[in-house]
Amino acid sequence: MNIRQATKNNARITGELALLLWPDHAAEELEKEFSELTEDPAAAIFLAFDGEEPVGFSQDQLRHDYVEGTSTSPVGYLEGLFVKEACRQEGVARKLVERAEQWAQEKGCSEFASDCELDNEISLRVHLALGFTEANRIVCFTKRIGESR
Numbered sequence: 001m002n003i004r005q006a007t008k009n010n011a012r013i014t015g016e017l018a019l020l021l022w023p024d025h026a027a028e029e030l031e032k033e034f035s036e037l038t039e040d041p042a043a044a045i046f047l048a049f050d051g052e053e054p055v056g057f058s059q060d061q062l063r064h065d066y067v068e069g070t071s072t073s074p075v076g077y078l079e080g081l082f083v084k085e086a087c088r089q090e091g092v093a094r095k096l097v098e099r100a101e102q103w104a105q106e107k108g109c110s111e112f113a114s115d116c117e118l119d120n121e122i123s124l125r126v127h128l129a130l131g132f133t134e135a136n137r138i139v140c141f142t143k144r145i146g147e148s149r
Contacts (some may be wrong), residue, residue, distance in 0.1 A: 001092055003099045006045035011035035016089070017057045021082040026119055034059075042074075046105045048083065048092045056083035058096040062107055069135025070111045076104020078114035079147050081126070 006014050015031030022030070036042040037059065039119060048056035057110045059080035067075040099114050114132060116123035118139070128134070 001089070001095055002049045002054075003038055003100075005048065005093050005103075006038055006047050006048050007039045007078060008035050009052075010045075010047060011038065013054045014047065016055055017047075017054060017082055017084075018059070018080065020084070037061075042107075044100065046096050046099045046103075048087075048096055050087060055087040055117070056092045057081075058100045060100040060103060062104070062109065063113075067113045068115075068138075070113055072109070072111050074109055074111040075106065075109070076101065076109040079110065081114075093126060096129060 011031045011034045014034040015027055016102060018034065019027050020028045034045060037045055040061075041063040041102060044060045046058045046060070047054055057080070059064065061079055062074040063077045064074045064123050066073075067077065078097065079097060079101060081093055083096075104112050113135070116127060124134075
């Protein structure tokens, strides 16, 4: 398994993998977003290859705002992680996260964080298996203002 940092030339590949994780988005939208992220010094995308076949990615960024459960800034943040089903349970996610942590450390971070939805039990188990500890559980609220009801 080979882990490489994505470049602008990998935007299509990354967008296709991301579409498997976030199917409610448009492929063009994801490709554009990942193309822009590859040029952002506060972001990194890592691709996992089995030979020349892309099998997974991690999207990572530096967060300077408060990150739940941390005490430093910036914090490396795992924004997205995906491994094709045929390659799961082979350490691919671990290698992607380890490379992302190395990148964050090179950027001056001493902490690395992530999140998942409360009902995403698979993601919770993956995070715990990758060495994350649960910092908090929250329920977020929103409401519209300034509109007649």
